[in-house]
């Protein structure tokens with residue numbers, strides 16, 4: 001799977017007429033490819049994706065199941081490496097970052113909400129939410145606790161801090177996962193179907209939370225969703241089909 | 248971070264129980280073997296308290312001769328051998344000679360308290376010279392003791408004195424054993440005739456004179472010879488004895504040979520136990536390694552997630568190492584609570600220092616083993632990619 005950058009002469013840029021002058025790219029994907037190789041088949045999850053996320057943007061991604069949304073998000077979140085192409089974070093190619101720097105970026109810059117929560121079952125809700133702060137130098141135990149409580153309060157779970165993930169419903173777990181991403185106060189939140197398991201009222205609340213975060217704190221948000229109405233409320237909607245951006 | 252790990256260990260208590268038990272038992276086993284080895288080693292370095300290099304143990308066999316004749320013959324043998332060229336000195340000794348398998352011991356009350364188990368050596372005036380005994384107090388038996396007094400003269404070892412008369416002198420002290428009154432006239436240095444690894448256990452020398460015939464068993468003599476004496480002297484001595492007594496058989500065993508033979512019987516169980524211990528430790532190490540390995544493969548998702556949350560690879564391996572060391576500490580503390588009962592209760596009369604050293608050695612070894620066992624799995628854990636968090640559940 002060779003990837004020839006020079007071939008991409010014209011790059012169809014974002015749909016919304018973003019004010020080019022103030023646009024400051026935080027994440028840039030160039031010709032990103034992701035191929036999953038198994039013994040029998042080769043799955044092309046991402047096929048030459050070019051995408052720029054600007055600072056302060058709220059972008060939603062939609063597309064049918066299996067079209068590569070989660071794959072795209074994990075590559076943006078520096079959790080996985082693309083098979084080809086270049087990701088730039090703050091204008092610097094990711095390959096140029098050391099392992100230690102990448103860990104620091106994941107920890108401080110990015111908040112990730114996993115599609116299937118990924119909570120640590122052996123830790124209480126509070127300890128789970130504290131996790132990103134645990135790996136952040138200079139944050140003391142008391143501060144960690146306070147921030148975790150505040151984040152849990154925002155998702156309406158302040159009464160469940162001592163519970164363990166196995167004692168929570170799917171929607172509650174999803175909210176813990178969101179609180180965990182919030183607790184670190186990252187510049188960028190990458191959320192994979194954050195309201196997928198919530199009822200419409202709770203989903204609406206979370207959506208409000210994200211919108212507020214975006215408006216008031218200027219947090220850059222990329223959200224994968226299946227909800228057309230939610231998607232319309234964001235600044236930019238990207239549609240995916242079969243590993244490629246279609247609009 | 249430490250609190251986080253303690254919370255994690257506590258929350259995973261069921262999974263950690265197996266590991267903890269394993270560490271606990273490993274500690275106990277190491278403690279017992281360690282204490283034993285240290286105890287032996289400490290004893291080995293103690294002075295022996297006598298010389299054996301140029302001495303023989305000689306057992307005489309009167310082969311059916313009448314008792315009265317036996318005694319005069321024995322006295323004649325002793326007289327003759329003392330004048331024989333090549334022989335330095337000869338002493339009568341009860342059957343519990345150095346490096347022998349024979350014991351003769353007793354416990355008797357003194358000042359309302361029982362003495363420790365004390366080995367009784369029945370010897371004549373020449374024994375101190377033959378064995379090269381050193382006195383730290385008083386004197387050895389001599390003609391002065393022939394004067395019939397109300398008390399029998401005895402010489403005790405330093406370890407007897409320290410146990411029965413702690414911190415004080417013993418010469419001049421009177422004791423009563425059975426119906427006999429005993430007067431201490433001298434104190435020897437620590438005396439360890441049993442084997443190289445024996446402790447300085449209490450002993451008491453009682454005087455045998457020419458008036459005393461052999462009470463039971465065969466007559467035993469200790470013979471000190473000139474350095475460099477060989478089998479020719481042994482033959483000569485045997486012949487001489489046969490001539491004097493009219494046919495007594497003589498069994499000569501040089502003490503250096505006896506020492507080696509005794510050493511083997513003492514070392515075999517120690518080596519055996521050490522091998523069993525080593526095997527156990529190997530088992531425990533493999534067990535720990537296995538448990539850790541499984542542990543880490545079961546926790547791949549957690550590790551991936553921690554990486555995704557911004558933990559570096561080295562933070563992950565430190566986490567696992569620290570978790571292991573915390574668990575080890577817990578196991579060692581629990582094991583230590585059991586082990587500390589040994590010195591507290593004074594088990595087997597081994598000095599407390601030995602047990603404490605044993606505990607220390609066991610703890611150091613356990614930490615070493617767990618650190619070694621945890622090292623590879625932790626490195627493995629550090630290599631887990633954050634993308635793993637996406638896939639495993």
Ligand SMILES: Nc1ncnc2c1ncn2[C@@H]1O[C@H](COP(=O)(O)OP(=O)(O)OP(=O)(O)O)[C@@H](O)[C@H]1O
Pocket residue numbers: 036037038043044045063064065066067068069070071072115638
């Ligand atoms: N680890 C993997 N190994 C092999 N194939 C994979 C792997 N992960 C994802 N894929 C494949 O890559 C494609 C994209 O998967 P991805 O999870 O990104 O889809 P998605 O758009 O998030 O779907 P959904 O809306 O159902 O979450 C799918 O066809 C999937 O089977």
Ligand SMILES: [Mg+2]
Pocket residue numbers: 069070071115192
């Ligand atoms: Mg998905």
